[in-house]
Amino acid sequence: xxxxxxxxxxxxxxxxxxxxxxxxxxxxxxxxxxxxxxxxxxxxxxxxxxxxxxxxxxxxxxxxxxxxxxxxxxxxxxxxxxxxxxxxxxxxxxxxxxxxxxxxxxxxxxxxxxxxxxxxxxxxxxxxxxxxxxxxxxxxxxxxxxxxxxxxxxxxxxxxxxxxxxxxxxxxxxxxxxxxxxxxxxxxxxxxxxxxxxxxxxxxxxxxxxxxxxxxxxxxxx
Amino acid sequence: xxxxxxxxxxxxxxxxxxxxxxxxxxxxxxxxxxxxxxxxxxxxxxxxxxxxxxxxxxxxxxxxxxxxxxxxxxxxxxxxxxxxxxxxxxxxxxxxxxxxxxxxxxxxxxxxxxxxxxxxxxxxxxxxxxxxxxxxxxxxxxxxxxxxxxxxxxxxxxxxxxxxxxxxxxxxxxxxxxxxxxxxxxxxxxxxxxxxxxxxxxxxxxxxxxxxxxxxxxxxxxxxxxxxxxxxxxxxxxxxxxxxxxxxxxxxxxxxxxxxxxxxxxxxxxxxxxxxxxxxxxxxxxxxxxxxxxxxxxxxxxxxxxxx
Amino acid sequence: xxxxxxxxxxxxxxxxxxxxxxxxxxxxxxxxxxxxxxxxxxxxxxxxxxxxxxxxxxxxxxxxxxxxxxxxxxxxxxxxxxxxxxxxxxxxxxxxxxxxxxxxxxxxxxxxxxxxxxxxxxxxxxxxxxxxxxxxxxxxxxxxxxx
Numbered sequence: 001x002x003x004x005x006x007x008x009x010x011x012x013x014x015x016x017x018x019x020x021x022x023x024x025x026x027x028x029x030x031x032x033x034x035x036x037x038x039x040x041x042x043x044x045x046x047x048x049x050x051x052x053x054x055x056x057x058x059x060x061x062x063x064x065x066x067x068x069x070x071x072x073x074x075x076x077x078x079x080x081x082x083x084x085x086x087x088x089x090x091x092x093x094x095x096x097x098x099x100x101x102x103x104x105x106x107x108x109x110x111x112x113x114x115x116x117x118x119x120x121x122x123x124x125x126x127x128x129x130x131x132x133x134x135x136x137x138x139x140x141x142x143x144x145x146x147x148x149x150x151x152x153x154x155x156x157x158x159x160x161x162x163x164x165x166x167x168x169x170x171x172x173x174x175x176x177x178x179x180x181x182x183x184x185x186x187x188x189x190x191x192x193x194x195x196x197x198x199x200x201x202x203x204x205x206x207x208x209x210x211x212x213x214x215x216x217x218x219x220x221x222x
Numbered sequence: 223x224x225x226x227x228x229x230x231x232x233x234x235x236x237x238x239x240x241x242x243x244x245x246x247x248x249x250x251x252x253x254x255x256x257x258x259x260x261x262x263x264x265x266x267x268x269x270x271x272x273x274x275x276x277x278x279x280x281x282x283x284x285x286x287x288x289x290x291x292x293x294x295x296x297x298x299x300x301x302x303x304x305x306x307x308x309x310x311x312x313x314x315x316x317x318x319x320x321x322x323x324x325x326x327x328x329x330x331x332x333x334x335x336x337x338x339x340x341x342x343x344x345x346x347x348x349x350x351x352x353x354x355x356x357x358x359x360x361x362x363x364x365x366x367x368x369x370x371x372x373x374x375x376x377x378x379x380x381x382x383x384x385x386x387x388x389x390x391x392x393x394x395x396x397x398x399x400x401x402x403x404x405x406x407x408x409x410x411x412x413x414x415x416x417x418x419x420x421x422x423x424x425x426x427x428x429x430x431x432x433x434x435x436x437x438x439x440x441x442x443x444x445x446x447x448x449x450x451x452x453x454x455x456x457x458x459x460x461x462x463x464x465x466x467x468x469x470x471x472x473x474x475x476x477x478x479x480x481x482x483x484x485x486x487x488x489x490x491x492x493x494x495x496x497x498x499x500x501x502x503x504x505x506x507x508x509x510x511x512x513x514x515x516x517x518x519x520x521x522x523x524x525x526x527x528x529x530x
Numbered sequence: 531x532x533x534x535x536x537x538x539x540x541x542x543x544x545x546x547x548x549x550x551x552x553x554x555x556x557x558x559x560x561x562x563x564x565x566x567x568x569x570x571x572x573x574x575x576x577x578x579x580x581x582x583x584x585x586x587x588x589x590x591x592x593x594x595x596x597x598x599x600x601x602x603x604x605x606x607x608x609x610x611x612x613x614x615x616x617x618x619x620x621x622x623x624x625x626x627x628x629x630x631x632x633x634x635x636x637x638x639x640x641x642x643x644x645x646x647x648x649x650x651x652x653x654x655x656x657x658x659x660x661x662x663x664x665x666x667x668x669x670x671x672x673x674x675x676x677x
Contacts, residue, residue, distance in 0.1 A: 008624065009621075009624040009625060010624070040577070040578075040579060043579050043583075044578055044579050044582055044621070047579070047582045047583055047585075047586045048582060048621060048624065048625045050586060051582075051585065051586055051625050051626075051627065051664045051667075052624070052625045052626055054664060054667040054668060055625075055626045055663055055664070055667050057667070057670070153333050153335075153344070154304070154330050154331075154333060154344065154346055154349070155344070155346040155349070156330060156346070156349040156350075157349050157351075157352070158349050158350075158351035158352065158398075158401055158405075159349070159398075160389065160390075160391075160394065160398070161330055161350075161386075161389070161461075162384065162385075162386030162388075162389045162413055162460075162461040163332075163333075163389065163460035163461045164389050164390045164391070164461075165389060165390050165460065165461065166390055167390065170333065170460035170461065171333050171335045177390070179394075180390065180391055183391055183394055192397075195394065195397055195401075196397055196400055196401055196404070198351055198352075198355065198401055198404060198405055199351075199352075200352060200355065201308065201347075201348045201352040201355070201356065201367060202348075204347065
């Protein structure tokens with residue numbers, strides 16, 4: 001999923017200060033799962049914002065709503081009347097949702113309430129870690145199911161570097177060495193010799209190197 | 223012979239090669255490069271010129287290599303994949319070769335986290351193994367990485383790579399070396415060796431795969447100035463292994479005699495490593511202590527350097 | 531300010547603190563009327579939103595009372611509540627409410643006396659701190675509107 005973290009309240013206050021009525025808009029997808037921008041977080045932020053603004057003597061009408069998905073035009077369409085009634089929208093969705101709103105409601109100020117972080121998985125309750133960088137040409141089949149692009153600090157495709165120690169990356173004890181993980185998997189799979197094969201320089205065009213990417217499914221596209 | 227590199231000539235003639243390194247200054251101070259190179263004149267076969275070492279901005283390896291070359295030494299251009307993409311690197315390779323630089327070392331580089339620009343993007347368009355491949359392709363096929371033909375004579379670079387026998391997982395370290403050699407590395411400079419036993423064990427693995435016959439391995443050596451430096455390297459430098467007995471030996475030496483003790487340890491290590499089959503020379507990294515390289519080389523019986 | 535009577539919301543676990551409050555009552559142990567008890571099935575049921583809303587609606591202090599360590603009826607509700615309280619305390623700092631206004635306490639069902647003591651101590655602490663800045667701001671705002 002796409003992970004995110006709420007922006008500091010201070011930054012959000014600066015965004016909303018000039019307005020009288022705002023809509024705080026959550027999203028039921030990824031940001032709900034990573035507890036950053038779902039219905040509950042919308043409530044928490046609305047309450048926190050309201051109180052912080054009150055302290056500076058500002059009173060704003062904060063309306064709350066959460067969409068099924070902010071990254072789909074159908075759902076974004078649902079809130080036409082709601083948008084008409086407010087001066088600005090603060091979106092708690094990932095950057096995709098924020099942009100979807102901005103494209104649809106061209107004359108309405110839209111602000112992000114979260115910092116979109118990465119594509120990750122849950123390691124355990126409350127902990128999410130980066131797993132994929134969307135390079136567009138998956139090599140997990142060759143690397144034992146562990147991604148060196150997303151998980152090696154130096155993005156080495158022929159690692160591990162000389163800083164791998166005790167299973168950790170040189171940048172932090174809290175970061176696993178991706179190549180240690182890859183090696184452990186290759187051993188478990190009895191594919192040790194495949195390590196010696198050189199992975200050639202990557203073609204980054206699939207990974208955004210040739211500009212913004214798009215997928216068109218002819219059978220589905222209208 | 224693949225190149226005109228002095229280092230290759232020395233190695234090819236069967237001599238134990240000696241290289242050392244020079245970290246360029248953090249400013250437009252060519253005189254610093256000249257000063258450091260003077261210490262190494264006639265003492266080593268090639269001088270590694272580091273590339274933004276420890277992820278700190280310094281005079282470019284390219285410029286400092288040219289200055290070193292002007293002093294009559296043989297620069298060994300280090301290149302890390304952290305700071306530039308493949309276009310910039312290839313441009314520098316042909317640029318450097320045009321100015322008479324014919325030896326280089328391909329590295330991925332320390333992570334920016336450790337330097338003075340932790341906010342910078344890590345480029346890593348390619349990794350060190352892919353850099354080796356790229357240089358080899360430029361040299362042997364006259365082709366850029368992207369496939370187009372290079373104009374004129376291809377850059378005849380003697381290609382080096384690094385190996386760290388002390389990093390984890392140990393069992394992978396020989397295989398990773400094999401990978402670099404298969405990619406096209408002509409010579410290897412290893413991480414500083416303090417744990418000679420472990421290095422010997424690594425070399426057993428190297429010989430088992432006959433890798434020492436496919437490329438020249440220069441053993442990395444670093445003289446320790448003080449017990450403090452020994453402890454720092456033991457605890458703080460990623461990928462470095464300093465055995466406790468070395469720290470204890472330094473600690474048992476009076477402070478003013480510690481530099482001499484450090485040199486003694488270093489010379490002893492060289493003497494022992496000379497007997498290890500497959501060691502083709504030494505890479506002496508006397509960080510900010512370049513003036514001692516000459517003494518080490520002489521005391522280790524590696525002087526005078528062969529004229530080839 | 532002398533006449534300030536703080537509003538304290540106490541989220542009390544049914545299996546410990548709430549029973550302890552009952553016991554305090556039956557033992558006729560006095561505790562301040564400022565404490566408004568909200569019975570919850572487990573302190574782990576208390577959400578960050580409940581606490582924040584309490585402050586928004588005018589509470590001067592809030593505490594969550596859960597079972598003693600290792601005694602949670604649902605195994606770990608109390609430790610989860612404690613982590614949530616810590617999280618909200620940080621959020622309160624961002625909002626500009628003194629985090630001391632929120633506390634996590636641990637009790638067992640038999641601690642009637644301890645319940646009364648906790649209620650008194652917290653009420654007195656909040657009395658010292660004065661009205662919550664949110665309450666003051668709301669009052670100020672209403673005042674402005676009235677002018």
